[in-house]
Amino acid sequence: MMLGTRLISTAVCIAVIAPGGPNALSREIHVSKTGSDSGSGSQARPYLAINKAASVAQPGDTVTVHGGTYREWVKPPRGGTGDDRRIVYRAAPGETVLIKGSERITSWTRQAGGAWKAELPNSLFGDYNPYALNVSGGWLNYGKWHHRGDVYLNGEAFYEKQTAKEVDEAEQSWHCRVDDEVTIIRANFGKADPNTEVAEINVRKSLFMPEITGLKYITVDGFRFMHAAANWAPPVVELQTGAVGPRMGKHWIIENCTVTHARCVGIILGHAPGVDYSDIDAYGDHVIRNNVIRRCGQAGIAGQKGATRSVISGNLIEDTNYRKEFGGWETAAIKFHNSVDTVISGNLIRGVFRQQQGAFGIWIDFGNQGIRITRNVIYNTDAATVFLEMNHGPTVVDNNVLIGEAIRSNSEATVFAHNLFVDCPYQYHPDVNRRSQYFKPHTTKTVLIPLELEFSVV
Secondary structure, eight states: OOOOSOOOSSSSSSOOOOTTTOOOOOOOEEEEETTTSSSSSSSSEEEEHHHHHHOOOOOOOOEESSSSEOOOOOOSSSSOOOGGGGGEEETTTTOOEEEESSSEOOOOEEEEEEEEEEEEGGGGGGOOOTTTOOOOOOOOEEEOOBBBOOOTTTTEEOESSSSSHHHHHHEEEEEEEOOEEEEEEEEEEEOOOTTTEEEEOOOHHHHHHHSSOOOBBBEEEEEHHHHHOOOOOTTSSSSOOOOOOOSOOBSSSSOOEEEEEOOEEEOOOOTTTTTTTGGGGBBBBOOEOOOOEESSSSSSEEEEEEEOOOOOEEHHHEEEETTTEETTTTTTTEEESOOOOOOEEOOOEEEOOOOSSSSEEEEEEESSSSEESOEEEEEEEESSSSEEEEOSSOOOEEEEEEEEEOOEEEEEEOOOOOOEEEEEEEEEEETOOOOOEETTTTTTOEEEEOOOOOOOOO
């Protein structure tokens, strides 16, 4: 096993037909920072915005985005119709494409010491001002005063403070205040001049995620996603959001991307309105492979139901909640609820941190079934490397290297085989007060449990 950022799983083989397939009408649409949205989308006359290309892309088309920084939330309006008729969004080979949820600010005025202030019209943020909104939601148990925005200098995030005075005393920190017309941000840049270096603030919730539920056969390949300001994403909200996600679509491939500094979740495979969750063929079947996901506040990859029949393979996920600013019982590198027949294979997970709760490597939370966790390497977590919370099973944990914090299980029907545990004991904690639902095998149709079959583990 190669311990690098490209851990390729051999557990599941997936054949992907080349973009465009056999249809001669399939086309390549180009986007470039030198383009214009009044162009034709050809290589000679590319579009300027990825969303412009998305608005015209049809099944079988490939959207090739050339190098540069694109400050937009890509919202594909349609998907493909099959593996041979995907809509593919890709970074041009050999070129670096950044998609950012932030905007650069060059109107800072110097205050005391290293502190600077920016007064920004609320209209800059449209209908979503992350500095007027706190992180919030179920099982968020500390740091609730933090906002959904951030301040960045040369790509790195600062630490939010509760008062302007604290900012004056601490470099790499910020504070915000919002009134009816303006948003005021105070930040301590130390010796740096934020007007000449790259100082950025969040303005967008997500970076690549439809506003339409259920799109199918979309590939996202090779982008660098940064600075999403989506909220905390517990399973009890109607729509789980993050930096990148399919919004309960089906047959997406997200590969070879880098996702960094998402305020909460990097790649979200969460639920959304308008889906029949009892129909396993309506969603899921995704491939999330060979991505680098780092420095996300809640989780690298998470979601309820949407990871069903998906493969999570070959990803590097590191430094989750590295600032320990806020958190609770949703903090993990990978965390799923109610997923069926999911394979988590060949991932390298390291650095999951907390002030109080959470901070697990792989957290298979509630109502998951048919899960295989194989060939992963997990270390440097503040809580269990693997936590199987409340699942009926079956679950197979095999051929992993688990270092440090103990494995924890409250679940039934789990098999551990051929793992290497290094200073990593196994802890079984039966929970006699809870029991998860379970499904008819290989479906998401809930099986009702007759009262006479209920039991408790003492």
